Amino acid sequence: MKKYDIVIIGSGFGGLICGYLLSKNGYRVAVFEKHYQIGGCLQTFERKGVTFDTGMHYVGSLDKDQLLFRIFKYLGLLNDVKTHRLDTNGFDHILIKDKEYKFAMGFENFADTLSQHFPDERKTIARYVSDLRHFSSVSPITGQGKNFYNEFLSRDSLKTGVGTYFDSLTDNLPLQNVLSATNMLYAGRRNKTPLYIHALISSFYINSAWRIVGGANTIASSLRKSFEGFGGEILTNSEVTRINCDTKKAISITLKSGEVIESKFFISNTHPENTLRMLDTPLIKRIYRERISDVGNTVSNFALYIEFKPNTTPYLNYNIYRYNNQDVWDCATYTEKEWPKNYIFMHQVPVNNGPFAESGIVIAYMQFNEVAKWSETKIERRGEDYLQFKERKKEVLLQQLENDFPGIRANIKNVYTSSPLTLRDYTGTKEGSMYGILKDKNKLEQTFVSHRTKIPNLFFTGQNINSHGILGVGVGAFITSSEFVDLEKDIREIF
Numbered sequence: 357m358k359k360y361d362i363v364i365i366g367s368g369f370g371g372l373i374c375g376y377l378l379s380k381n382g383y384r385v386a387v388f389e390k391h392y393q394i395g396g397c398l399q400t401f402e403r404k405g406v407t408f409d410t411g412m413h414y415v416g417s418l419d420k421d422q423l424l425f426r427i428f429k430y431l432g433l434l435n436d437v438k439t440h441r442l443d444t445n446g447f448d449h450i451l452i453k454d455k456e457y458k459f460a461m462g463f464e465n466f467a468d469t470l471s472q473h474f475p476d477e478r479k480t481i482a483r484y485v486s487d488l489r490h491f492s493s494v495s496p497i498t499g500q501g502k503n504f505y506n507e508f509l510s511r512d513s514l515k516t517g518v519g520t521y522f523d524s525l526t527d528n529l530p531l532q533n534v535l536s537a538t539n540m541l542y543a544g545r546r547n548k549t550p551l552y553i554h555a556l557i558s559s560f561y562i563n564s565a566w567r568i569v570g571g572a573n574t575i576a577s578s579l580r581k582s583f584e585g586f587g588g589e590i591l592t593n594s595e596v597t598r599i600n601c602d603t604k605k606a607i608s609i610t611l612k613s614g615e616v617i618e619s620k621f622f623i624s625n626t627h628p629e630n631t632l633r634m635l636d637t638p639l640i641k642r643i644y645r646e647r648i649s650d651v652g653n654t655v656s657n658f659a660l661y662i663e664f665k666p667n668t669t670p671y672l673n674y675n676i677y678r679y680n681n682q683d684v685w686d687c688a689t690y691t692e693k694e695w696p697k698n699y700i701f702m703h704q705v706p707v708n709n710g711p712f713a714e715s716g717i718v719i720a721y722m723q724f725n726e727v728a729k730w731s732e733t734k735i736e737r738r739g740e741d742y743l744q745f746k747e748r749k750k751e752v753l754l755q756q757l758e759n760d761f762p763g764i765r766a767n768i769k770n771v772y773t774s775s776p777l778t779l780r781d782y783t784g785t786k787e788g789s790m791y792g793i794l795k796d797k798n799k800l801e802q803t804f805v806s807h808r809t810k811i812p813n814l815f816f817t818g819q820n821i822n823s824h825g826i827l828g829v830g831v832g833a834f835i836t837s838s839e840f841v842d843l844e845k846d847i848r849e850i851f
């Protein structure tokens with residue numbers, strides 16, 4: 357029987373970073389991944405020679421010595437992962453009804469650019485920018501080691517809600533809506549999401565915003581190469597079905613194949629609810645199970661993956677956030693007629709580096725209940741009515757795109773789609789939730805899950821602890837890993 361120091365369940369960004377950090381520091385580590393491809397949301401897929409990203413489209417703070425640059429440098433990613441800087445004077449374009457606004461890089465530039473749209477609100481925008489800087493610098497996710505969780509919950513900035521903040525900032529609703537318009541980056545809820553999440557993510561991109569050239573799987577491949585170089589093992593097509601315990605701790609995992617693997621420690625990179633389902637032990641009390649299964653999760657999405665005809669569509673070096681109504685917070689719930697209330701549209705960096713886009717992605721929120729009746733079906737075998745459903749939704753979204761960009765449909769060669777079921781089955785997130793557990797300032801203890809579990813040698817990592825996205829998951833993986841390795845000094849230096 358195989359035996360490791362540390363077994364990691366799942367090869368998402370969090371699992372791979374933990375694998376990297378722990379194997380580099382001498383532990384014998386194995387990562388078990390249920391898919392044939394590693395990376396979770398970092399996965400890409402290829403159709404007719406075009407590679408599409410699925411869950412990592414743009415990242416922030418990658419200018420030399422900025423936060424993600426320091427993280428990438430530490431993880432040895434800078435050489436392997438090629439990035440492309442978005443437009444400095446408008447990396448995100450916000451389209452609300454018939455008006456267009458630009459988010460520019462650099463805090464002063466951001467304020468100046470937006471003030472051109474709201475000349476009477478120059479002071480309010482300056483205050484907003486100063487608040488963003490403040491709240492992101494005192495953010496509870498930065499600069500913490502293994503005692504992070506207790507520190508974290510004690511911070512006041514966690515208790516301020518994003519909606520409360522915007523109401524205190526200004527009663528100019530159009531301005532509030534523009535400033536909140538990238539909330540799809542965290543699937544936020546106005547009365548629940550803590551302000552620091554908005555501040556941290558907005559600042560992350562305002563510092564500098566980048567696309568990953570050739571797909572986010574280059575991040576996963578680079579981490580894999582280093583991890584294996586340190587002696588780590590990655591086993592794909594290896595779904596973990598059980599975590600076995602004695603009376604005090606976890607002792608082994610069982611794979612779907614029936615194989616049992618022993619280890620001294622375990623880290624789960626999947627949703628805590630999935631992890632608890634693998635555990636049949638009195639060490640996990642019913643109340644903890646209930647707490648985890650009762651948390652709300654962020655909404656899912658429906659996506660179009662578009663291949664353009666060659667040389668037809670000028671490459672847009674920015675992202676488009678489109679809202680059909682003024683209220684940018686009210687998009688995750690909708691009637692069939694209203695869908696989609698909003699979407700994000702991004703071109704991928706042309707592989708040939710030319711002036712025309714080769715591919716693009718459109719993402720719109722979608723509730724899981726729309727696909728719930730196919731819940732028991734498997735990828736590629738969901739039936740004709742499911743295919744018809746996807747076809748209908750594709751048409752609606754393409755028509756919306758055509759309304760906003762007249763003539764675009766004629767430029768499209770191929771379109772592929774994904775639904776909440778696709779996301780659920782490729783990443784293991786509950787109901788295809790985009791970012792896992794929805795952080796709620798009104799239920800801090802319930803929605804901020806510690807990386808420590810009730811089992812002393814089992815830990816969590818990934819987007820459901822701490823926060824999601826390249827930054828949140830990155831920070832979280834350092835916190836989980838610092839249970840094994842003294843990373844306090846490195847964490848202070850990087851974050």
Ligand SMILES: Cc1cc2nc3c(=O)[nH]c(=O)nc-3n(C[C@H](O)[C@H](O)[C@H](O)COP(=O)(O)OP(=O)(O)OC[C@H]3O[C@@H](n4cnc5c(N)ncnc54)[C@H](O)[C@@H]3O)c2cc1C
Nearest residue numbers: 366368369370390396397411413414596784818819825826
């Ligand atoms: C549509 C979409 C767009 C996004 N865009 C961005 C973006 O532009 N920028 C950004 O920073 N973030 C973005 N994110 C968020 C970001 O991708 C995620 O927060 C992050 O990648 C999650 O990493 P993770 O470590 O939690 O693992 P996940 O990516 O959730 O991976 C978990 C892994 O565990 C595996 N697994 C699950 N159960 C088992 C089991 N029983 N046995 C073995 N393996 C198992 C899964 O197969 C998967 O590989 C986006 C997410 C989505 C869904």
